[in-house]
Amino acid sequence: MLEISTDNELKLNDILNRYTAEEGNIISLLQDTQDVFGYIPEKSVGWFSKKLDIPESRFYGVITFYAQFHMHPRGRNLITACCGTACHVRGSDRLINSIQTELKLPEGKETTEDGEYTLEKVACVGACSIAPVVIINKKVFGEMTINRLMKELKGKKVEE
Amino acid sequence: MGTGGMAAGGSEVMEAFNREISEAGIEASVEKFCSMHKVGCRGLCAKDVLVDVIVGGKKTTYQYTKPGMVSRIVKEHLIKGEPVADWMVGEDYYSFHDKQTKVVLSDCGNIDPEKIESYFAVGGYEAAKKVLTSLSPEQTIDIIKKSGLRGRGGAGFSTGTKWEICRNTKAAQKYIICNADEGDPGAFMDRSVIEGNPHAVIEGMIIGAYSIGATKGYVYIRAEYPLAVERLRMALAQARGKNWLGKNILRSGLDFDIKIKLGAGAFVCGEETALIASIEGQRGMPRAKPPFPVHSGLWGKPTVINNVETLANIPYIIRKGADWFASFGTEKSKGTKVFALTGKVKNTGLIEVPMGMPLKEIVYDIGGGTNKGRTLKAVQTGGPSGGCIPSELIDINVDFESLAKVGSIVGSGGMVVLDNTDCMVNIAKFFLEFTQAESCGKCVPCRVGTKRLLEILSRITQGKGKEGDIELLEDLSHDIKASSLCGLGQTAPNPVLSTIRYFRNEYEAHIKESRCPAAVCKDLIEYSILADFCKGCGACMRVCSSKAITGEKKKPHSIAADVCVKCGACYDVWVFKIW
Numbered sequence: 251m252l253e254i255s256t257d258n259e260l261k262l263n264d265i266l267n268r269y270t271a272e273e274g275n276i277i278s279l280l281q282d283t284q285d286v287f288g289y290i291p292e293k294s295v296g297w298f299s300k301k302l303d304i305p306e307s308r309f310y311g312v313i314t315f316y317a318q319f320h321m322h323p324r325g326r327n328l329i330t331a332c333c334g335t336a337c338h339v340r341g342s343d344r345l346i347n348s349i350q351t352e353l354k355l356p357e358g359k360e361t362t363e364d365g366e367y368t369l370e371k372v373a374c375v376g377a378c379s380i381a382p383v384v385i386i387n388k389k390v391f392g393e394m395t396i397n398r399l400m401k402e403l404k405g406k407k408v409e410e
Numbered sequence: 411m412g413t414g415g416m417a418a419g420g421s422e423v424m425e426a427f428n429r430e431i432s433e434a435g436i437e438a439s440v441e442k443f444c445s446m447h448k449v450g451c452r453g454l455c456a457k458d459v460l461v462d463v464i465v466g467g468k469k470t471t472y473q474y475t476k477p478g479m480v481s482r483i484v485k486e487h488l489i490k491g492e493p494v495a496d497w498m499v500g501e502d503y504y505s506f507h508d509k510q511t512k513v514v515l516s517d518c519g520n521i522d523p524e525k526i527e528s529y530f531a532v533g534g535y536e537a538a539k540k541v542l543t544s545l546s547p548e549q550t551i552d553i554i555k556k557s558g559l560r561g562r563g564g565a566g567f568s569t570g571t572k573w574e575i576c577r578n579t580k581a582a583q584k585y586i587i588c589n590a591d592e593g594d595p596g597a598f599m600d601r602s603v604i605e606g607n608p609h610a611v612i613e614g615m616i617i618g619a620y621s622i623g624a625t626k627g628y629v630y631i632r633a634e635y636p637l638a639v640e641r642l643r644m645a646l647a648q649a650r651g652k653n654w655l656g657k658n659i660l661r662s663g664l665d666f667d668i669k670i671k672l673g674a675g676a677f678v679c680g681e682e683t684a685l686i687a688s689i690e691g692q693r694g695m696p697r698a699k700p701p702f703p704v705h706s707g708l709w710g711k712p713t714v715i716n717n718v719e720t721l722a723n724i725p726y727i728i729r730k731g732a733d734w735f736a737s738f739g740t741e742k743s744k745g746t747k748v749f750a751l752t753g754k755v756k757n758t759g760l761i762e763v764p765m766g767m768p769l770k771e772i773v774y775d776i777g778g779g780t781n782k783g784r785t786l787k788a789v790q791t792g793g794p795s796g797g798c799i800p801s802e803l804i805d806i807n808v809d810f811e812s813l814a815k816v817g818s819i820v821g822s823g824g825m826v827v828l829d830n831t832d833c834m835v836n837i838a839k840f841f842l843e844f845t846q847a848e849s850c851g852k853c854v855p856c857r858v859g860t861k862r863l864l865e866i867l868s869r870i871t872q873g874k875g876k877e878g879d880i881e882l883l884e885d886l887s888h889d890i891k892a893s894s895l896c897g898l899g900q901t902a903p904n905p906v907l908s909t910i911r912y913f914r915n916e917y918e919a920h921i922k923e924s925r926c927p928a929a930v931c932k933d934l935i936e937y938s939i940l941a942d943f944c945k946g947c948g949a950c951m952r953v954c955s956s957k958a959i960t961g962e963k964k965k966p967h968s969i970a971a972d973v974c975v976k977c978g979a980c981y982d983v984w985v986f987k988i989w
Contacts, residue, residue, distance in 0.1 A: 275691025277674055281633070315693040315850070317675030318633060335596030335790065335826045336752035338840050347977035351955035373677065373844060375634055376598035378750055378824075379758035396953050396979040 254293055261286050262297055276304070276312050280319055289320045317372075325361045325368035329386050334374030336381035345382055346371065348396050352403055423459045426477035430484040460499070463487055473499045502778055506757050509776050511738060513746045514722045515762045518606030523641050526648040529609040535654055537728035538616045542662040547577060547621045554621075554724065556732035558744030563589055563680070563717030564795065564821045565897070566743075566810045572714055576622040576704040579712040584624040586615055587708065587715045588668075589685060590631035590638070593677040594793030595844060597824035599748040600718035602760050604631070604638040607722065608645035612668065614721030616654065617728060619666045622714050627668040630685055633675065642670060677794075677848035681896045682707075682715050684850065695850045696896035717822070719748055739765030743809035743820075751777050753826035754784065765809045769799065772808065773827060784829040788912070792821025794841045795901030797908025798834065817908040819901075833930035834913040835920055838906045839867040845902040856899030859890035863906060871931040875921035880910060932976045941966040950980035 254262075265282045279298065283290050290313060299306045313319040331337075331346050346369070349355075353367050361368045377383045380392025386402055459475040463483065470493045472483065479497060487493050522528040529535070541550050555570030576584065588611060592600040604611060615627050631639055646668055649655045655667050671689050678684045679694040686708050688694035707713025723745065727735045736744045743765035749772070752758045756778030763772060769789060773779065780786050788798040791808075797818035799806065806812050810820050828837065846860040863886055866879055887903030894900045910917060919925045926934040939950075939959075944966040951959040951967060958974040961967030969980070 275689075277688065277691050278672070281672060281674065311693050312691070315676065315695075319674065333595070335793065335824065335840070336758075338595075339753050339826060339828060339832055339837075341978070341982065344978040344982060347975065348953070348955050348979045351975060351977060372634060372675075373593065373848075374595035374597070376592065376601040376632075378596050378598055378752040378826075379760070381752060381758075396982050400953060400955075 254297060258294075259297075262294055266298070266301060276309060277316070280309070280313060284319060289323050292321065322361070323365070325366055327367045327387055329367060329369045329384065330375070331369065331371050332373075332375045332377070332381070332383040332385075333371050334376075334378055334381070334383075336378035337374075337383055340381040342382040345384060345394060345396060345399060348399065349403070352400065420459045422477045423461065423475050423480060426480035427461075427484070430480050431488070463493070471499045471503065472497045473503065502757065506759075506761075506776055506778070509767075509771060510762050511746050511764050512762045513726050513735070513738070514603060514610070514719055514748055515606070515760065516726070517610070518603065521607065523606055523608055524644055526609060526645070526652060529607070533729060534609055534725070535613055537725035538613050538654065539660060541617050541620055541728060542660050542664060547623065550617060550621045550728070551577060553728060553732045557727045557735040558732075558739075558742075559720065559723055559727060559735065560743065560810065561717055562719035562723070562747065562822070564792070564819065566820065569716065569720055572704060572716075573618065573621050575702075576712050576714045579705055581712050583626070583711045584622055585708045585711060585713040586618045586622060586624040586627045587685065587689070587713060588615055588627070588629040588718060588721055589680065589682075589715050590629055590635075590718045591673045591680045591685060592632060592635075592718070592822065593680045593848075594795075594822050594824050596752055596790070596793055596826045597750045597822050599750055599760060599823045601632075601635045601638050603718050603722050603748070604635070604642055608638075608642045609649065610722040610725055611642075611718055612645060612649050612654070614716070614724035615668060616659070616664075616666060617724050618714060618716060618721065620662075620664055622712075624714070625665050625667075627666065628671050628689055628708075629668060630671045630673060630679070630689060633672045639670065639672065646670070676850075677844070678850045678896070678898050681898060684896070685715065686713065693850070695852045696898075698895060719823070740807070740809045740811075742811055747808075747820065747823060749808075749823045749825045751825050751827070753790075754780050754829040754832070755827040756781055763808070766807045766812075768804075769806055769808050770804045772825070773804065777827065780827065780829050784831060786827065787830050787832055788828045788834070790818075790826040790828060790837065790905075791824065792819035792904070793824045794845050795819060795897065795904055796821045796824070797904050798828070798837065798912060799908075800912040802912075817904070817911055819904070831928055831930070833871075833926050833928040834909040834916045835867065835871055835926075836928075836930045838909045839864065839871055841905040842867055842902070845898060849898065849902075853893075853895035853899060855890045855893040856895065856902065859886060859894075860899070860902050862886060863890070863903065867906070870917065870920045871926070872933040873920065873924035873931075875917075877921070879921060880914065880917050884910060935976070936971060937969050937974055937976060937978075937980065938971070939967050939969055941968075949983045953979040953983050955979065 265279060269279045280290055283294055295306055295309045329349060331342060333342055349369055353362050355362060355369060360370060375383055382394050384391050384394045461472045461475045463470050483494055517532050521532055551570055551573050559569045560566040561569055590600050590604060619627055653659060657665050659666060673679055676694045679688045681696045682703050684694040684696040689708060703713045703715055705712060739745050746762050746764050748762045751761050761776055786801045788800045790798045791813060799816055799818055803816055806816060813820055842860060842864045846864045849856045849860050851857045866883055869875055870879060883906055887907050890903050891900050916927055919927050924934055929935050946961060946964040946967060948963060956973055956975045958970045959967055959980060
């Protein structure tokens with residue numbers, strides 16, 4: 251859990267200044283927070299709420315509405331599996347199934363217990379012509395096969 | 411060098427070219443003969459990375475280029491002047507392009523999207539100049555109205571009329587918003603246009619702003635498109651630098667600037683009123699219309715919201731005239747439309763064709779037909795709001811009216827080809843999973859209705875369907891369509907209705923025989939190894955994460971049904987396919 255240390259307070263202040271300087275809104279404020287911390291720490295919401303005199307509920311309303319926001323830290327490796335139509339008909343389900351089995355992800359969980367991996371499913375990354383698409387740590391893999399995927403995942407594990 | 415080309419290794423290939431060329435010591439001639447620049451997407455993504463080599467004005471295009479191939483291309487082609495015939499694009503590359511008519515995409519893939527000069531060189535910003543210096547807003551709107559341009563985001567409303575209504579609404583402040591929240595799974599037209607030619611969109615917005623009297627613009631773009639956002643940011647900065655944005659543009663008295671707003675991952679924000687709520691920093695939930703945004707939109711002010719492709723058409727219409735634009739397409743659907751052709755077709759990619767082109771030509775002549783000798787089953791258009799067009803209707807023309815007649819829509823332009831290995835019930839369920847998850851929850855028919863639809867579809871795919879389920883689906887679908895608040899709910903049942911309409915027999919097979927004819931639905935299939943055919947290569951065993959496959963080398967393997975999670979990994983690597 252994030253503590254509001256002086257260092258973190260400086261970071262939050264910085265975000266707040268940008269927000270007022272550029273006439274931003276709650277969404278851009280939260281996007282910046284997530285950029286800095288990797289997720290939206292609960293305490294940062296309380297902090298912003300007091301500073302801006304906007305009820306916490308409005309923040310939570312926005313956070314829970316948009317798929318982009320996370321309240322918990324993500325894994326060190328981020329695997330994004332595209333579930334768009336083109337990827338679906340070209341077998342993205344099978345890829346996702348095998349990632350889940352390989353990483354031993356518990357049902358309904360996105361991040362592995364050791365915090366190494368997060369598997370995130372997204373609606374469409376818009377690279378449908380090279381479906382199925384899997385993005386591992388921002389590197390886009392097109393026409394992904396289970397063989398290649400397993401090699402990538404196992405390669406990651408060896409590196410550690 | 412769009413997202414697709416990057417994934418296929420575009421950057422690596424470019425690096426390799428730079429390296430090889432400098433190593434070969436022909437730096438001077440490189441500058442002169444082949445200016446290497448990044449271009450946006452040029453459509454045929456299936457053959458990425460595509461590289462053009464121009465020697466003495468003669469252009470040669472290479473396909474599937476890998477960094478390892480660059481050395482030979484440089485040595486044989488650039489130095490000796492002999493193109494490498496083995497790697498050149500074949501007939502199909504040209505047939506893919508020959509049938510197309512490019513307006514919006516005419517400059518995508520030829521200009522460097524990161525340089526404003528590159529856009530100037532093909533006549534960029536001339537349309538804006540013409541409008542700002544010699545046309546009144548009313549005259550501009552007239553041209554757009556005459557061209558017959560209809561919104562490319564899905565609904566197909568006349569762009570000129572929309573602008574006119576907003577023009578005639580009196581207010582001190584007005585806004586123009588570019589909707590780049592391309593949320594339809596299976597569609598990437600808008601991403602490619604912004605990645606390939608961001609200035610065309612900006613120019614379209616300047617003309618729109620002048621016509622309606624707006625001084626502020628927003629581009630609402632998905633955060634999932636990092637490359638498009640980056641190129642747009644660059645383009646905006648360049649346009650500001652040349653006074654195409656800012657105060658008193660071209661000394662015409664027009665003040666106009668554009669801000670980028672990043673979407674936060676909500677499909678419903680493609681709906682106008684939800685998009686406005688999101689820009690205002692609230693939950694992106696739609697509200698009842700009227701009042702329409704042209705009367706009361708962003709912060710209660712008159713607002714025009716246009717799709718990326720619509721705006722990118724504007725400069726070309728102004729430059730070449732309304733009659734020129736109206737010469738393409740059908741009587742009611744003018745111009746061209748960009749489609750993202752994907753799925754089970756040979757040439758996947760981005761295409762632009764005149765409205766009204768027969769679907770058959772798109773799938774077979776441009777798309778090159780289905781892969782691996784499979785048979786075409788249907789073409790899904792319009793994403794989660796659209797429907798499936800069965801192969802029997804392949805002769806229909808693709809325009810707003812014709813597609814509506816068969817229960818589908820043009821939508822934003824996603825076109826997913828399905829073959830005999832696709833289960834139509836599963837496809838319907840796929841879309842419902844999506845719309846159900848993306849339903850904002852404000853109105854009951856959509857929130858609860860889509861949930862119930864999904865439950866019924868799920869039980870059908872699990873082999874637990876009941877007699878009467880099909881009728882129940884139809885009944886519920888009609889109610890949801892009639893009573894939902896916004897476009898999301900009103901169109902969400904379309905994939906269900908259209909698959910029932912054309913593939914009722916597949917639903918019946920699932921319900922009555924617990925059988926999935928396409929062998930897709932997990933609960934209705936079982937994986938086993940045919941001992942007669944298994945050569946014991948071990949390929950399947952290696953990919954099996956659940957360790958369900960056992961067997962000795964060179965002897966038939968077997969799958970333990972109780973351990974198997976039916977992920978299908980083994981089926982995908984299976985090399986001795988017998989059908």
